Amino acid sequence: MLFALPSEYYAFAKQAVSWQAYRDELLLQKHNGTALLFGAPVLTEHKNQLHIIAGRTHAKNLIQEGKLNAQLDWLDDEFAIDKSQNIIVCPYFDYRQLSNIKIARLSELVAQLRII
Structure with missing residues (x-):
């Protein structure tokens, strides 16, 4: 998904020759600025943080349980x-639920926020 972001705003696609190379060499590495977390997001006042919640049911449960405001x-x-809080809910990160078309849509939503 990061590799699909518009390169005029985000440098992810400029750092590797393919999304596979980015995944293998850079994604989730120390000092990369990306993380994969499980559970409720920790919302802060920092406007340069983006929270993507994978799964509609998961997001609705977090709200219902009072873990996400x-x-x-x-x-x-x-x-x-x-x-206002830089939160996007999308389908679960699985090729069956988050197709290429949906990745493109998610990238457009992230680009609208212009953070990271």
Whole structure:
């Protein structure tokens, strides 16, 4: 998904020759600025942080359990956004749920926030 972001705003695609190379050499490495976390996001006042919650049901459960205080604007059955807190809800990160078309849509939503 990071590799699909517009390169005029994000340098991820400029750092490797392919998304596979980016994944293998850079993604989730120390000092890369990316992390894969499980559980509720820790929201801070830092506006340069983006939180992507994978899974509509997971996001709704976090809100119902009081672990996430967000005002999600549901764009459709799969995507939601809270621009004030830089939160995006998308399908689970699995090729069966997050197809290339949906990755492109997620990239567009991230680009709208212009953070990272």
